[in-house]
Amino acid sequence: MQVENPQLHNYVFSSEMVEFVTSANAYCQFLEQLKGVEGKAFIARSVEHLAGVYVAILKIAETEPVFDTPGEPTVTEQDWSMVYQRISMLLGAHNDCLRPAEDDEFDRSDLVTHTISEDMADVYQELRNFTTIYSRGLDELMNDAAWELKERFGEHWGKKLLRSLTALHDLFVKGTDPTKKE
Numbered sequence: 001m002q003v004e005n006p007q008l009h010n011y012v013f014s015s016e017m018v019e020f021v022t023s024a025n026a027y028c029q030f031l032e033q034l035k036g037v038e039g040k041a042f043i044a045r046s047v048e049h050l051a052g053v054y055v056a057i058l059k060i061a062e063t064e065p066v067f068d069t070p071g072e073p074t075v076t077e078q079d080w081s082m083v084y085q086r087i088s089m090l091l092g093a094h095n096d097c098l099r100p101a102e103d104d105e106f107d108r109s110d111l112v113t114h115t116i117s118e119d120m121a122d123v124y125q126e127l128r129n130f131t132t133i134y135s136r137g138l139d140e141l142m143n144d145a146a147w148e149l150k151e152r153f154g155e156h157w158g159k160k161l162l163r164s165l166t167a168l169h170d171l172f173v174k175g176t177d178p179t180k181k182e
Contacts, residue, residue, distance in 0.1 A: 075129055097163070
């Protein structure tokens, strides 16, 4: 097999990229297969997966897109909603958290009620869209999907991952079991 662009090929199959894809795919599969997972175990495993994804994306080198148009999203609203609802049900009353308002929201001194499930589902959507395109095995598409994912990481989903991780960390450290009534 002749590789058309060896530099591009080496980027999309670098050990750092493969590590990230493995971590991203594990996070997505974890959220897609939540049946039978208890709340306390969900919290612990979510912390592991989110931390792994964050560390792995930091190791990926920068790239430039080949094509002018972004890849087509593959996660449907129904897919997103299913993940969101599963997480929400597992966390119950512990799903809500407070965060400072963003620059474009209300008065920036206000606190905004937010849900862990929304942030985690948004991260899922970004990662599953990426891994689906990456799995097609076409160097140019894989490269552009990585470029777009890193751009969007800086724009929004990196913050969502960290907000989820912070909220789940607090629950984990407290030993919170969402299945128990307090």
